[in-house]
Amino acid sequence: MxxxxxxxxxxxxxxxxxxxxxxxxxxxxxxxxxxxxxxxxxxxxxxSEQQPKISDVLETLVAINLSAADDDFFSRNFAETSDHKGETNYTTYSEQWQKLKANTLKRKIGRNSVELTRLPANSIRLHVQLEALAAIEAVQNAAAQLPPAKTxxxxxxxxxxxxxxxxxxxxxxxxxxxxxxxxxxxxxxxxxxxxxxxxxxxxxxxxxxxxxxxxxxxxxxxxxxxxxxxxxxxxxxxxxxxxxxxxxxxxxxxxxxxxxxxxxxxxxxxxxxxxxxxxxxxxxxxxxxxxxxxxxxxxxxxxxxxxxxxxxxxxxxIPWLVKLQKTIADIRRREIRREAVRQLESEAKQAERKVLLAYKQAHALGAITAPQQTAQATQNTKPTVEQQHKCAKFNSSETECTKNNCDYVKTKKECKPKPGTENTAAGTGETPNAGANSESKKCSEKTKQEECKDGCKWEDNKCKDYSFLFHKKMALSMSAAFVSLVALYHFKVFFAQFCKN
Known part of the structure; x- marks a missing residue:
């Protein structure tokens, strides 16, 4: 039991x-x-972080690049593309160039609309054009190299x-x-x-x-x-x-x-x-x-x-478990891409700010040099001293006057230089004869170093007008300093504006 x-x-x-x-x-x-x-x-x-938000930045860079293009290129009819078949760059941007020209290069930067005007034809314009082009290529290359990931x-x-x-x-x-x-x-x-x-x-x-x-x-x-x-x-x-x-x-x-x-x-x-x-x-x-x-x-x-x-x-x-492991890897790859996209967007904005600063500097330089260029052009239209003396010799003969490329004024019986003759001595600091710049002539006539005094300076085995050289160099230094100040000012303004946006 x-x-x-x-x-x-x-x-x-x-x-x-x-x-x-x-x-x-x-x-x-x-x-x-x-x-x-x-x-x-x-x-x-x-x-939508899978795709970088860089289209606005690229459009701004393209607009600045176009604003700095040479006159021959800017004047083209971008609607006409038949002559540019096979040119990837031209066919890619021609429609955008056309719209930018029609809309006075207007761009929305941050929250503000800005009209990008044509840059003056100075030495910095090419620099701005190349800066913009390099930035466009850098941003596009970075976008092309983003790590792949599923949506x-x-x-x-x-x-x-x-x-x-x-x-x-x-x-x-x-x-x-x-x-x-x-x-x-x-x-x-x-x-x-x-x-x-x-x-x-x-x-x-x-x-x-x-x-x-x-x-x-x-x-x-x-x-x-x-x-x-x-x-x-x-x-x-x-x-x-x-x-x-x-x-x-x-x-x-x-x-x-x-x-x-x-x-x-x-x-x-x-x-x-x-x-x-x-x-x-x-x-x-x-x-x-x-x-x-x-x-x-x-x-x-x-x-x-x-x-x-x-x-x-x-x-x-186990089929569903294998798929789950693959999906986990896909989610991780997506997170890596998201971070890369954020970094690209940040670097693209930095590139945009840099090119905008160069654009503003070019405009500032144009504002500084424009009066000097105008004055120089005005001075260059004056007849040279040699031309004045050459023509005056023929006051008594209209035939000889015109024969020597001068204009004859019958009412005054005067032979005068033609307008527009360049004053080749202007701006050099030395004038060929008396009357144009007597102070310069006085210094240049001193052939010995010990005589080179009173507003003169011995330089390169010559006696030169020191006061002219001093003021010329000082003016250039002040201009350069002003460009830096203007650039700094614009940078602060735009930096504050972008931070606000």
Whole structure:
């Protein structure tokens, strides 16, 4: 009698170690619910940081480049492109050049509209043109070298495929796209033959919790009293059975836009749970879920998924888990691209500020040198001293006057130089004869260094007018200093403006 009692106790003990009971698969079900929720949430698609916002910067740089172009190029009809076939640069920008010219080079910089006027034809104009061109090429090259990455929409489509099978955005009722045929074909059986275990998260959740007629499997996942109206007894019932089962999930707190770290944590936990109920039963070391049997067939018992074929026999891995790992890598690549885009946008703005500063400096230099150039041009229209003396010799003869390239004034009987004759001595500091610059002549007539005094300076073995040289150099120094001050002023103004914007 005692022997029989002991045998009965041992039998009950062994049964408790091998047979599943209600709630044994709560942890496994809860984890799959979390993965489904994360994949369903997807990452945000409203942001546009995948493509750099540099079009405004490039348009400004192109406008400045055009404002500094030489007169021959700027005067072209950019609507005419037939003569420039094969010229990539011309065909790329001709339409933009045409619009800029028609709109007086107006550009929106920050929040303000600015009309970029033509730069004066001075030595710095070419510098500005080259600065703008170099900036355009640098920004475009940086944009072309951005690391590749999938878009948010593509990644979200992949996340949907993890839940519903590759390429699907919702569960499919036929074609073994989301579910295998119920039984060993869907849930892995004994793992010896090819099967659909792992084809989708939806499939594996039903293998774990669906059952085919009663609620034993549901109770294993949802605990005592857990029920499902629709059973996993055919592929056709799969979509409705999954929707009902997913509605039983308690883990629906997926964060918006699951991170790579969050998904990695879920995947790692999933791997750790495979075989966690095996104990000493080697037949269960590839099982996900406790299960009531050594095989996984979605029968009327607490369920499981057998991944032996996928992890050992077939060796290609669990399909939805492999796709999840690839998607995690895609999310990381996308984050790398996002950071590269932000850096490019910042550097593009810096390039724009630099070229704008050069543009402002060119205008400042033009404002400083314009009066000097006008005065020089006016002075150059005066007749030279030699011309005056040459023509005066022919006051008495109109014939000789005109013959010597002079104009004869009959009413005054005077022979005068033609207007526009250049004064080649102007601005040199030395004048050929008396009357034009007597002080310069006085210094230049002193041939000995000891005589070179009183406003004169001995330089290059010559006696020169020191006062003229001093004032000329001082004027140039003051002009250069003023250019720097003007440039600094404009830089501060534009820097403050860009910071405000």
């Amino acid at each position: 005692i022997v029989k009692v002991i045998a009965a106790i041992i039998a009950v003990f062994l049964a408790s170690q091998t047979e599943a009971t209600a709630g044994d698969n709560l942890k496994e079900f809860g984890l799959l619910c979390q993965i489904v929720a994360a994949c369903g949430a997807g990452i945000p698609t409203t942001d 948010a929409a593509q990644i979200n489509a992949d996340l949907k495929g993890i839940v519903y099978g590759d390429g699907n955005t919702e569960p499919q009722a036929s074609g073994s796209k989301t579910f295998g045929n119920p039984g060993a074909a869907a849930c892995g059986g004994n793992g010896a033959a090819s099967n659909k275990a792992g084809i989708s998260l939806a499939n594996d959740m039903l293998c774990l919790c669906g059952g085919n007629s009663n609620n034993n499997a549901a109770a294993g996942c949802i605990s005592t009293g857990g029920t499902l109206t629709t059973k996993f007894n055919s592929e056709a019932n799969g979509p409705n059975a999954f929707r009902e089962l997913a509605g039983k999930c308690h883990h629906k707190d997926a964060q918006e836009g699951p991170t790579a770290e969050h998904l990695t944590s879920l995947a790692t936990t999933f791997r750790h749970l495979i075989g966690s109920h095996a104990g000493s039963e080697q037949t269960k070391i590839f099982h996900y879920g406790k299960g009531a049997q050594a095989t996984c067939t979605a029968a009327d018992e607490e369920g499981c998924v057998n991944y032996k074929h996928q992890l050992q026999t077939g060796g290609s891995g």
